[in-house]
Amino acid sequence: MLNAIEVILICLVTQAALTDLAMRKIPNVLVLSGLLLALLLHLLSGPPWAPLSQWLAGILAGFFLFLPLYLLRGMAAGDVKLMAMVGGFTGPWLALHIAALSYLIGGVMALLMLLASGRWRDSARNLWQICKPLLLRLLGVPLQPVPLAPAASVGSIPYGVAIALGTAGMLAWTHH
Template sequence: MLTAIEMILVCLVAQAALTDLTLRKIPNVLILSGLLLALILHSLAGPQGALTHQWLAGAVTGLFLFLPLYLLRGMAAGDVKLLAMVGAFLGPLAAVQVAALATLFGGLLALVMLLCSGRWRQAWRNLRTLCAPLWWRCLGLPMQAVPLPASASAGGIPYGLAIALATVTTVLLASR
């Protein structure tokens, strides 16, 4: 049986996934209201301060798990903030679990989108271009970075959907 906190979280991530699918954006108001709601619910649910620490540790863990991907321009800021909100609800350990599952679901979603859109050839060319310096380095030649042109993108994915699927999976597995 799902707790009230888990049901509210599932509704929030479902809304984030729908918004990301339709608008390709996760609204800040959804993230901020979710963070505030998680703080209030944790404050009311348990001993003074104990669950508030869980809220803070989960939010920080969720934020820092996907922050490197954002800094490398592999993920949008809304996705990073969404995982921080999920961590605020579930705590740091569950945030790590959600991040791992979201990576798996995101990879599968990317493969499906590449195959359906016909951009798998462009993705393969990009991968070959990015990995070529590593191959040359293995052969003993100096490694030089080869940047991809801005138009070489094979497309982005609505990662909010992957985070939502991972969150629901984690919550359902924990409630068993």
């Protein structure tokens, strides 16, 4: 049986997923409201150190678990902020599990969308362009620094959906 904090979190990530599907954007007001609500709920339901140990550590875990993909331009800032909010509710350990499941779900979504759109060749070309210098360097080939040419985007996925599914799936898993 889900507790009140988890039900509220499911409602928030569901709203984020629906908004992301409709507008390809996760509103900052939703994330900020969720962060403040998570803090308030932790203050009311736990020991005095709960906000620091669960809320803040969860936010930092959620944020830093998704930051690398944002820096590689693989997801939008709203997705990173949403995962930080999820961490604020769940704490760092569960945020790690939710992020891992969300990555898996997002990867499957991306593959399905690439196959459906027929842009998988463009995606493979972009991946090769990113990986080629690294592979050559690993083989010992000296390389001159060259700025990476911007690759044409092959589309975007509503990653808020992956985060919502990952959150709901992991919460359900913890209660089975």
